[in-house]
């Protein structure tokens with residue numbers, strides 16, 4: 001069974017059209033990444049448990065609910081950073097754990113260069129964020145790091161996924177649902193998602209522009 005949930009939200013689709021567009025410059029690209037991350041996080045967190053409480057309104061006590069989970073947001077550096085910013089706006093109390101992985105351009109294998117998790121991890125769910133799920137190597141690596149740290153519940157949120165990356169994640173991490181904006185056609189001969197949007201890190205941080 002494939003554990004992937006592509007969004008069907010019209011606003012998500014509209015924003016992804018702008019994100020893909022080669023004419024979209026880094027400032028607007030970053031804004032879109034942030035907004036899309038919020039929208040997809042809203043979908044990915046629909047089933048989180050809540051705890052009832054009572055809050056005083058100016059008129060009197062009101063029943064209310066808050067999040068029962070201790071939530072971790074795990075951006076895969078560096079392209080995941082913009083998504084983490086957006087989700088922090090939704091869940092400001094979340095912990096942010098950084099995992100730095102780049103993809104070797106020749107082998108397409110994930111190469112870890114940074115990891116910052118607390119000494120005694122106590123989150124009850126991790127939202128792993130990376131705009132692109134291509135071969136799936138980086139996402140599988142990040143989930144493996146989290147599992148080794150004792151995290152038992154995770155969800156992956158990506159903006160664009162390739163079928164190859166979804167299959168890799170489903171095989172290696174069958175208990176990790178994947179929430180995506182859209183699923184694209186295939187990976188091209190150099191491992192880029194086609195038609196995709198190009199390099200999500202370079203487009204956010206203007207490192208491809210001369």
Ligand SMILES: O=P(O)(O)OC[C@H]1O[C@H](OP(=O)(O)OP(=O)(O)O)[C@H](O)[C@@H]1O
Nearest residue numbers: 077078079102103134135136137138201
């Ligand atoms: O599914 P995969 O085949 O692993 O590819 C996806 C990864 O590639 C990109 O990162 P990149 O290596 O370009 O690093 P960056 O975020 O620093 O630009 C992207 O942000 C993912 O992390």
Ligand SMILES: O=c1cc[nH]c(=O)[nH]1
Nearest residue numbers: 134192193198199200
């Ligand atoms: O299409 C792709 C694949 C990997 N990383 C990206 O940024 N884009």
Ligand SMILES: [Mg+2]
Nearest residue numbers: 199200201202
């Ligand atoms: Mg990149």
